[in-house]
Amino acid sequence: MPYVFGFAEGDKDKKELLGGKGANLAEMTRLDLPVPPGFTISTHACRAFRDSHELPVGLLDEVDEHLQRLEREMGRRLGDAENPLLVSVRSGAKYSMPGMMESVLNIGLNDESVIGLALRTGDERFAWDSYRRLVQMFGRTVLELPPDRFEQTIDAVKLHRGVTNDLDLTVDDLRHLVDAFTATIKEYTGYAFPQEPREQLRLAVIAVFKSWDGDRAKLYRRQERIPDDLGTAVNVQSMVFGNLGTDSGTGVAFTRDPATGQTGSYGDYLPNAQGEDVVAGIRNTLPLADLASIDPSSYRELVHIMGVLERHFRDMCDIEFTVERGRLWMLQTRIGKRTAEAAFRIAVQLADEGLIDMDEALERVTGAQLARLMFPHFDSAGADVPLVHGVGASPGAAVGRAVFDSKRAAVRAVAGDAVILVRRETNPDDLGGMIAAQGVLTSRGGKTSHAAVVARGMGKPCVVGVEQLDVDVVQRRFTTADGISVNEGDLVSIDGSTGAVYIGAVPVVSSPVVRYFDGEVSDTGSDQLIHAVDRLMAHADKRRRLGVKANADIREDAARARRFGAEGIGLARTEHMFLGERKEHVVRLVLAPDETARQVVYDDLLPLQRADFAGLLEPMDGQSVTIRLLDPPLHEFLPDVTELSVRVALEDARGRTSTDHHRLLEAVRRMHEANPMMGLRGVRLGLVLPGLYALQVRALAEATADRIAAGGDPYPEIMVPLVATVTELERVRGEAEQVIAEVSAARGVSLEIPIGTMIELPRAALTAGEIAQAADFFSFGTNDLTQTTWGFSRDDAEGAFFTNYLEARIFGVSPFESIDEDGVGRLVAMASQTGRDAKPELSLGVCGEHGGDPASIHFFHRLGLDYVSCSPFRVPVARLEAGRAALSVEGSDSR
Numbered sequence: 001m002p003y004v005f006g007f008a009e010g011d012k013d014k015k016e017l018l019g020g021k022g023a024n025l026a027e028m029t030r031l032d033l034p035v036p037p038g039f040t041i042s043t044h045a046c047r048a049f050r051d052s053h054e055l056p057v058g059l060l061d062e063v064d065e066h067l068q069r070l071e072r073e074m075g076r077r078l079g080d081a082e083n084p085l086l087v088s089v090r091s092g093a094k095y096s097m098p099g100m101m102e103s104v105l106n107i108g109l110n111d112e113s114v115i116g117l118a119l120r121t122g123d124e125r126f127a128w129d130s131y132r133r134l135v136q137m138f139g140r141t142v143l144e145l146p147p148d149r150f151e152q153t154i155d156a157v158k159l160h161r162g163v164t165n166d167l168d169l170t171v172d173d174l175r176h177l178v179d180a181f182t183a184t185i186k187e188y189t190g191y192a193f194p195q196e197p198r199e200q201l202r203l204a205v206i207a208v209f210k211s212w213d214g215d216r217a218k219l220y221r222r223q224e225r226i227p228d229d230l231g232t233a234v235n236v237q238s239m240v241f242g243n244l245g246t247d248s249g250t251g252v253a254f255t256r257d258p259a260t261g262q263t264g265s266y267g268d269y270l271p272n273a274q275g276e277d278v279v280a281g282i283r284n285t286l287p288l289a290d291l292a293s294i295d296p297s298s299y300r301e302l303v304h305i306m307g308v309l310e311r312h313f314r315d316m317c318d319i320e321f322t323v324e325r326g327r328l329w330m331l332q333t334r335i336g337k338r339t340a341e342a343a344f345r346i347a348v349q350l351a352d353e354g355l356i357d358m359d360e361a362l363e364r365v366t367g368a369q370l371a372r373l374m375f376p377h378f379d380s381a382g383a384d385v386p387l388v389h390g391v392g393a394s395p396g397a398a399v400g401r402a403v404f405d406s407k408r409a410a411v412r413a414v415a416g417d418a419v420i421l422v423r424r425e426t427n428p429d430d431l432g433g434m435i436a437a438q439g440v441l442t443s444r445g446g447k448t449s450h451a452a453v454v455a456r457g458m459g460k461p462c463v464v465g466v467e468q469l470d471v472d473v474v475q476r477r478f479t480t481a482d483g484i485s486v487n488e489g490d491l492v493s494i495d496g497s498t499g500a501v502y503i504g505a506v507p508v509v510s511s512p513v514v515r516y517f518d519g520e521v522s523d524t525g526s527d528q529l530i531h532a533v534d535r536l537m538a539h540a541d542k543r544r545r546l547g548v549k550a551n552a553d554i555r556e557d558a559a560r561a562r563r564f565g566a567e568g569i570g571l572a573r574t575e576h577m578f579l580g581e582r583k584e585h586v587v588r589l590v591l592a593p594d595e596t597a598r599q600v601v602y603d604d605l606l607p608l609q610r611a612d613f614a615g616l617l618e619p620m621d622g623q624s625v626t627i628r629l630l631d632p633p634l635h636e637f638l639p640d641v642t643e644l645s646v647r648v649a650l651e652d653a654r655g656r657t658s659t660d661h662h663r664l665l666e667a668v669r670r671m672h673e674a675n676p677m678m679g680l681r682g683v684r685l686g687l688v689l690p691g692l693y694a695l696q697v698r699a700l701a702e703a704t705a706d707r708i709a710a711g712g713d714p715y716p717e718i719m720v721p722l723v724a725t726v727t728e729l730e731r732v733r734g735e736a737e738q739v740i741a742e743v744s745a746a747r748g749v750s751l752e753i754p755i756g757t758m759i760e761l762p763r764a765a766l767t768a769g770e771i772a773q774a775a776d777f778f779s780f781g782t783n784d785l786t787q788t789t790w791g792f793s794r795d796d797a798e799g800a801f802f803t804n805y806l807e808a809r810i811f812g813v814s815p816f817e818s819i820d821e822d823g824v825g826r827l828v829a830m831a832s833q834t835g836r837d838a839k840p841e842l843s844l845g846v847c848g849e850h851g852g853d854p855a856s857i858h859f860f861h862r863l864g865l866d867y868v869s870c871s872p873f874r875v876p877v878a879r880l881e882a883g884r885a886a887l888s889v890e891g892s893d894s895r
């Protein structure tokens with residue numbers, strides 16, 4: 001396979017080989033749009049480089065061949081002293097990755113060709129400004145010199161000249177900067193800035209390949225779950241110049257607003273500027289609409305091309321362009337990153353416009369985006385007057401302590417602080433801090449700056465372009481034009497929708513999307529966002545096969561889950577009903593000397609449990625309610641042994657040697673366990689304490705009979721926890737069926753209550769065929785199944801070594817966050833298959849926290865499970881992802 005492809009040789013479907021940027025440049029070339037010619041070095045070459053740590057044999061020959069074609073097409077030669085061809089080098093992986101290497105522009109300039117460029121363009125200042133940019137970009141990006149070293153030099157020259165804008169620097173100033181920058185490179189690297197253009201190109205290509213394995217890129221891939229073995233492409237493109245004067249410029253455009261989804265043209269334009277100036281946020285930009293008055297012809301052509309691209313790609317497009325002396329050039333297009341709000345609105349808009357159908361609209365949004373829409377936002381009534389206003393670049397409310405350095409932001413976040421990252425502008429080195437922060441605030445840049453684009457991709461609130469702020473990263477503070485200072489550690493609040501910045505913590509209110517799910521918003525057509533959410537949720541419910549239930553232990557949670565669309569309760573944890581004042585009943589059980597004393601406790605607990613179950617059955621009328629019998633690690637319900645020992649010692653000192661505290665201490669010591677989570681809990685406790693489970697079954701049966709008598713439609717189920725052998729389940733089932741029969745006879749009603757078990761131990765999964773003989777359903781408790789399969793405690797492991805494991809890529813995501821398909825998932829698959837082989841009508845569900853995780857939901861759908869159960873707040877997310885999972889499987893089947 002060749003390593004290098006001309007733009008005319010590819011298309012948009014070759015992202016795996018050409019990267020997203022290269023594939024789309026090829027597609028625009030095929031559409032006959034004004035694209036500067038060039039070629040793409042494929043991801044195949046990057047993978048070969050990663051294997052050998054050297055450029056693959058033959059690559060440079062192919063590059064030279066394509067370079068010669070480019071020279072013939074452009075009528076100029078790379079590095080020619082009189083008429084030089086200049087090229088840019090940009091990275092471009094299959095997925096857009098903020099952590100990748102920045103662009104290097106103007107490759108081909110050297111001490112001789114800069115003179116030729118000045119003569120050809122008739123603009124000496126432009127030529128030296130272009131050379132200055134090359135040396136600066138090359139030193140910072142390819143040679144990895146500290147960026148601040150170059151910025152400090154520029155700031156010193158501007159200070160000496162008494163100017164604040166780069167455009168006010170003279171030719172002599174720019175020559176001086178080139179000399180200073182090349183001296184800096186020699187000082188740091190030990191060798192001179194390369195004068196040979198092909199050597200510049202070779203080093204830039206190597207730097208792009210290396211950036212794939214840079215810390216920033218690996219961090220972003222880990223967060224976004226992008227495979228490590230894809231590699232990146234390299235795009236080499238002939239230069240066009242936006243810094244040739246006021247009739248030139250550069251910009252970024254979106255075919256719709258990436259923050260809100262509103263239709264229209266959005267973006268930024270910067271006259272007399274070159275490529276990275278807009279994205280870097282070095283100078284604050286003009287709204288794209290201003291181009292209509294600056295250069296009406298270029299603006300009309302741009303708007304036309306934006307329409308062509310959106311219709312062709314059938315999605316909102318993000319476009320980079322340059323105007324060179326009145327001529328428009330398209331440098332890049334891609335499917336634009338957008339906020340969660342914009343994603344929902346755009347998906348429905350495109351469906352209504354006939355560009356996509358509702359299935360594809362559903363595939364365009366995610367459960368993670370829906371979850372972001374459900375986050376609270378600032379209460380304007382409770383907010384003070386904003387300190388300053390900037391550009392709201394990524395919606396949402398964020399409150400945290402101001403931090404001015406990305407590394408410190410990451411450290412403070414690990415320590416538990418909520419932080420707001422404050423910078424003049426961000427760059428790829430800030431990625432770690434942006435991930436750690438609750439939100440991002442910059443004094444420079446527009447809606448298409450690095451900070452804005454990355455924050456939108458992450459779903460984090462972001463305010464940019466706050467010109468009133470003087471951000472001092474050295475002193476770690478920012479100051480307003482009125483002289484108000486905010487120091488590192490001070491609380492600030494930012495509103496990524498309005499651009500408002502506040503001192504202190506602003507109160508938050510619930511999201512309108514939550515109010516919609518709660519039934520407080522009835523007119524779904526009056527708000528475009530609510531309308532879009534309503535349409536897509538209805539379509540997801542229509543398409544999904546997986547049922548969605550809720551984990552709920554109290555009436556309020558059950559009622560909210562029902563409003564949020566839950567189709568029953570998949571897990572009611574009865575141990576939560578024994579907390580607080582009811583702990584004393586557990587203590588009485590432990591101290592009970594005989595069956596008679598235990599029965600007294602059970603008699604006291606019966607009406608309490610009956611009321612608990614009634615509170616769950618009523619709001620779920622017509623839907624199943626799965627009650628898990630008591631599963632407490634017993635130590636959680638007993639007094640602390642140290643505290644109890646102190647009390648007993650004090651009583652001994654007073655001569656009181658036979659008290660309840662003495663008896664309780666003896667019982668606690670007798671029942672002490674080195675590892676309570678693996679000890680006397682679940683079904684084991686039910687078998688060791690006779691009558692305990694019978695009490696709960698009786699309470700449920702009586703609550704069910706009461707609900708039927710009241711005209712309700714209850715569907716209770718009993719789930720036996722922590723079963724490891726079918727014998728345990730058979731014992732509990734026999735006792736439960738006897739109690740249900742007694743209540744049925746006493747109340748004159750026929751009660752049919754399914755009895756199943758939670759599969760949460762590897763042995764249960766391995767013997768699922770036997771256990772199924774005594775079970776009406778399986779519900780996979782993936783939290784404990786993960787602990788027992790991996791052999792570590794969640795609470796201990798997450799605080800001890802999970803961070804190290806994630807950084808070392810031992811696993812890409814916590815197995816408690818997303819199902820471990822190869823290990824835990826394989827046990828779930830095996831138990832599902834053998835369980836249904838033994839009992840075809842066996843119902844299968846999941847009630848661990850994975851039931852609300854989007855990736856896990858897709859896995860459970862593929863396994864053929866019947867439902868997932870999750871917290872009430874995650875029910876809408878699970879409904880949406882269950883619909884998307886059905887489409888995903890249909891799509892793969894059709895392929």
